[in-house]
Amino acid sequence: xxxxxxxxxxxxxxxxxxxxxxxxxxxxxxxxxxxxxxxxxxxxxxxxxxxxxxxxxxxxxxxxxxxxxxxxxxxxxxxxxxxxxxxxxxxxxxxxxxxxxxxxxxxxxxxxxxxxxxxxxxxxxxxxxxxxxxxxxxxxxxxxxxxxxxxxxxxxxxxxxxxxxxxxxxxxxxxxxxxxxxxxxxxxxxxxxxxxxxxxxxxxxxxxxxxxxxxxxxxxxxxxxxxxxxxxxxxxxxxxxxxxxxxxxxxxxxxxxxxxxxxxxxxxxxxxxxxxxxxxxxxxxxxxxxxxxxxxxxxxxxxxxxxxxxxxxxxxxxxxxxxxxxxxxxxxxxxxxxxxxxxxxxxxxxxxxxxxxxxxxxxxxxxxxxxxxxxxxxxxxxxxxxxxxxxxxxxxxxxxxxxxxxxxxxxxxxxxxxxxxxxxxx
Amino acid sequence: xxxxxxxxxxxxxxxxxxxxxxxxxxxxxxxxxxxxxxxxxxxxxxxxxxxxxxxxxxxxxxxxxxxxxxxxxxxxxxxxxxxxxxxxxxxxxxxxxxxxxxxxxxxxxxxxxxxxxxxxxxxxxxxxxxxxxxxxxxxxxxxxxxxxxxxxxxxxxxxxxxxxxxxxxxxxxxxxxxxxxxxxxxxxxxxxxxxxxxxxxxxxxxxxxxxxx
Amino acid sequence: xxxxxxxxxxxxxxxxxxxxxxxxxxxxxxxxxxxxxxxxxxxxxxxxxxxxxxxxxxxxxxxxxxxxxxxx
Numbered sequence: 001x002x003x004x005x006x007x008x009x010x011x012x013x014x015x016x017x018x019x020x021x022x023x024x025x026x027x028x029x030x031x032x033x034x035x036x037x038x039x040x041x042x043x044x045x046x047x048x049x050x051x052x053x054x055x056x057x058x059x060x061x062x063x064x065x066x067x068x069x070x071x072x073x074x075x076x077x078x079x080x081x082x083x084x085x086x087x088x089x090x091x092x093x094x095x096x097x098x099x100x101x102x103x104x105x106x107x108x109x110x111x112x113x114x115x116x117x118x119x120x121x122x123x124x125x126x127x128x129x130x131x132x133x134x135x136x137x138x139x140x141x142x143x144x145x146x147x148x149x150x151x152x153x154x155x156x157x158x159x160x161x162x163x164x165x166x167x168x169x170x171x172x173x174x175x176x177x178x179x180x181x182x183x184x185x186x187x188x189x190x191x192x193x194x195x196x197x198x199x200x201x202x203x204x205x206x207x208x209x210x211x212x213x214x215x216x217x218x219x220x221x222x223x224x225x226x227x228x229x230x231x232x233x234x235x236x237x238x239x240x241x242x243x244x245x246x247x248x249x250x251x252x253x254x255x256x257x258x259x260x261x262x263x264x265x266x267x268x269x270x271x272x273x274x275x276x277x278x279x280x281x282x283x284x285x286x287x288x289x290x291x292x293x294x295x296x297x298x299x300x301x302x303x304x305x306x307x308x309x310x311x312x313x314x315x316x317x318x319x320x321x322x323x324x325x326x327x328x329x330x331x332x333x334x335x336x337x338x339x340x341x342x343x344x345x346x347x348x349x350x351x352x353x354x355x356x357x358x359x360x361x362x363x364x365x366x367x368x369x370x371x372x373x374x375x376x377x378x379x380x381x382x383x384x385x386x387x388x389x390x391x392x393x394x395x396x397x398x399x400x401x402x403x404x405x406x407x408x409x410x411x412x413x414x415x416x417x418x419x420x421x422x423x424x425x426x
Numbered sequence: 427x428x429x430x431x432x433x434x435x436x437x438x439x440x441x442x443x444x445x446x447x448x449x450x451x452x453x454x455x456x457x458x459x460x461x462x463x464x465x466x467x468x469x470x471x472x473x474x475x476x477x478x479x480x481x482x483x484x485x486x487x488x489x490x491x492x493x494x495x496x497x498x499x500x501x502x503x504x505x506x507x508x509x510x511x512x513x514x515x516x517x518x519x520x521x522x523x524x525x526x527x528x529x530x531x532x533x534x535x536x537x538x539x540x541x542x543x544x545x546x547x548x549x550x551x552x553x554x555x556x557x558x559x560x561x562x563x564x565x566x567x568x569x570x571x572x573x574x575x576x577x578x579x580x581x582x583x584x585x586x587x588x589x590x591x592x593x594x595x596x597x598x599x600x601x602x603x604x605x606x607x608x609x610x611x612x613x614x615x616x617x618x619x620x621x622x623x624x625x626x627x628x629x630x631x632x633x634x635x636x637x638x639x
Numbered sequence: 640x641x642x643x644x645x646x647x648x649x650x651x652x653x654x655x656x657x658x659x660x661x662x663x664x665x666x667x668x669x670x671x672x673x674x675x676x677x678x679x680x681x682x683x684x685x686x687x688x689x690x691x692x693x694x695x696x697x698x699x700x701x702x703x704x705x706x707x708x709x710x711x
Contacts, residue, residue, distance in 0.1 A: 336670050
């Protein structure tokens with residue numbers, strides 16, 4: 001295995017000299033530039049076991065939100081009759097842009113990861129799933145044309161743009177020709193997925209890392225990050241920063257360092273939403289290192305790897321209510337507690353956010369609703385939304401006190417957190 | 427099989443009586459089926475009773491249907507062969523009306539078998555076949571009206587009218603409830619609402635109040 | 640290993656028969672959907688539990704075998 005062609009990773013890995021994001025993020029890296037930069041992907045024939053061992057040793061975990069150890073997933077799917085690899089780049093989280101940024105800038109590294117995963121599990125077919133209507137579709141198709149033909153056979157699939165469409169069982173359901181809605185588990189995709197076969201569903205960033213481990217090994221991978229959480233991650237930074245962008249950082253980088261990379265904090269912030277709309281609000285602490293270990297005691301987790309720094313001038317409750325209403329609308333509508341519970345939660349939040357007379361009653365209603373919704377859906381959508389809402393009520397408690405008497409401390413009304421949905425399921 | 431037993435008028439009467447009872451029971455099953463799907467309660471009985479009655483009375487109807495078919499086969503005057511009982515429109519006497527009876531029997535058999543094996547069939551296949559119930563009743567009714575020779579008897583006409591009214595009102599009730607229960611409706615969250623400018627304006631107004639205070 | 644009740648929330652359509660047949664272990668939320676006690680089914684309720692499973696119009700109620708501390 002070649003030594004790293006990238007030089008020693010610095011303490012904070014910005015776009016310049018990043019592992020996953022090349023120096024110039026604007027145009028997709030061509031095949032020849034890609035091979036020049038990273039070196040060719042070594043032949044994996046006969047070395048599948050040692051690659052799996054390297055992945056295990058590297059401590060690579062899923063970069064899609066759940067953070068599941070990649071080696072375990074690979075080992076479970078391997079040995080099936082004819083498994084399928086699905087690269088999940090759908091990124092249904094509106095606040096997150098990192099998967100699209102990765103695919104747009106570095107499609108070949110993602111495809112290398114697909115090849116490596118396919119070699120380990122013994123798959124001859126692979127799908128790269130991305131959101132319909134995104135530029136990534138064309139980028140990937142162009143990249144595939146540049147590559148030499150061979151196994152596995154890689155297809156590009158344009159998935160409906162819905163929040164839950166990227167959930168692994170929903171994605172598999174759609175690939176099987178049905179709606180992009182989650183299914184009842186068990187069986188999970190690794191047991192029975194596309195066409196009834198064992199399916200490895202892995203985030204595109206995880207696969208890109210796999211493409212690097214296949215070249216440079218586990219020890220190299222561990223030179224970044226912390227011993228417990230090695231490697232780099234892509235995060236999307238939004239809100240009170242000079243430039244909202246996707247940056248690559250080592251795990252363990254602090255919030256203030258992330259803000260620096262994004263043009264600095266341009267206005268005072270009141271709270272940070274970590275992990276997207278299944279994530280949690282936390283009180284602003286610029287020295288907070290971004291690791292699961294540091295976030296978990298605060299009731300948060302890296303999740304979809306979005307960091308939204310909420311300006312102090314905006315109403316956190318209004319933002320939360322908008323997102324809650326969006327999440328209610330993104331329910332697949334299959335399970336009663338989610339279908340009926342989330343709109344009720346959104347309505348209660350709207351009452352509070354607007355400071356209407358019923359705000360105090362709405363505040364009491366929320367725990368009642370929560371108790372009836374938690375863990376009663378087929379997927380994590382209702383639970384993730386509840387976690388987001390409950391963290392808001394905790395972190396914005398002072399603001400809630402104001403709203404209950406019809407006041408609000410915000411001075412600006414522009415929305416900060418993005419929401420958009422195509423409304424399609426097929 | 428027909429001989430001493432077959433030439434007795436008792437068999438003939440049993441065949442016709444069991445036919446009438448089958449039609450009555452099927453009408454009740456129809457109404458109970460609609461009531462089940464509409465989540466109706468019968469009086470103050472729990473809803474599972476409605477469903478259980480539907481299932482149990484349908485099995486009772488199958489028993490009477492069995493007696494009706496068996497006696498028809500035995501009775502020589504009915505001119506029903508074993509084939510014409512299940513294959514429609516091949517019988518010797520009154521092929522049309524007996525054929526309709528065969529169709530109805532086939533449909534009821536399909537409904538019964540699929541319902542007993544429902545767990546293995548899956549919801550979609552079961553439901554697809556169960557829709558045939560809406561067809562099986564009018565076919566049974568037509569068979570009864572066409573094949574009988576004493577349909578002019580007042581009591582029989584009154585019974586038939588009662589069945590028609592019962593089933594008719596069940597159909598109306600079913601048509602009225604189409605479009606929901608629950609999950610057939612679109613979820614009420616409307617993502618477009620999120621961009622409603624009103625929300626942000628109100629917030630600004632509230633902010634203005636705070637600033638003024 | 641013990642038997643536990645579980646609802647398939649996708650199939651469930653809020654008929655409510657299960658809660659009528661097994662009120663000791665199943666109650667309904669404000670929208671009519673079942674909240675199921677996920678603990679081991681007591682022996683004296685085993686027959687009622689099987690009856691509740693058989694009577695679900697959508698076949699949404701299941702009995703799963705689990706080790707005592709496993710979650711669904």
